[in-house]
Amino acid sequence: MHILIVEDESRIAKRIERMTRAIFGDTLQSLQHINTLHGAVQFIENNSLDLVLLDLNLNGASGFDLLATAVSGSFHTVIVSAYKDQAITAYEYGVLDFVPKPFNRDRLEQALNKTLVKGKTAAHDIKFLAVKKRHRIQLIPLEEVLYIKGAGVYTELFLADGKKELHNKSLEKLEQLLSPSFERIHKSYLMKMSELREIRVETGSKYMAVLKNGERIPIGRTKYKDIKAKWL
Known part of the structure; x- marks a missing residue:
């Protein structure tokens, strides 16, 4: 698995990174963290990925500016955000899951495990x-x-x-x-x-x-x- 975390709060990013490493173990090949939209877009365009974990508020910038780019890629996108009111829109764009903050390991693991399942996993309709x-x-x-x-x-x-x-x-x-x-x-x-x-x-x-x-x-x-x- 090659994973990118897009999160502006370093404390939360480190928590996501620690949990992700524990969940995937030896199957995790690379895990990168970027805290800006521009940096994330550049990274996505120049690297092969399996999963992007994306916050929807990055230093005041909307993660939706990156979301359309992310969901058009070959990889899956999981939103990790406190903006629960934006979950329906995120699902309509085609994200695999929406993990609301604050979250625990079980909820993040539930989202990450969806990347490993064959067949339908989404519980919400995409538009x-x-x-x-x-x-x-x-x-x-x-x-x-x-x-x-x-x-x-x-x-x-x-x-x-x-x-x-x-x-x-x-x-x-x-x-x-x-x-x-x-x-x-x-x-x-x-x-x-x-x-x-x-x-x-x-x-x-x-x-x-x-x-x-x-x-x-x-x-x-x-x-x-x-x-x-x-x-x-």
Whole structure:
């Protein structure tokens, strides 16, 4: 695990660091602490990470200025903040968890363990997927996403208007974040269940999902019965 702590209070940062080291043990490869938004952005752009622990108030600057950049990355983001009223917005952006201050080790460990779990872990609906553009971050409303295809360590978002956007998160990481409205129907696909119009069984026991717009995407053999049961 490669982890970045973004926190302006050194006492709290040291506490988070101490707990994180104790929780991850030998699986922790690097742990860095940065106390400014600018420094955090620079670090994120130039280093490979698995997790960012982000405060939402950094010397008076809003952590939301960094949040869109963070959630567009390949890693997960966990908020550690006293601003509980901002939790819903943070979840809508696509954070893995929101740990309210003050916190204890058990609550932080609960959040950190979510990074190790396969499948859905988020208890709150996200509303946007943040996509990196050349000089900006674009928030794609989740309601516009029909299905998602794995593309190596990246994913491709297929939208209702026919456009396709590249996301830096893997299919596994997006599956953790997305609500039950999306199902893993194949090792390479996540599909919005409300877009399913028909399930076809083709020659050679191949299963295909036909979407309302006519597009066809494969259903894995091991997923077929489960997807059919949830659709009917």
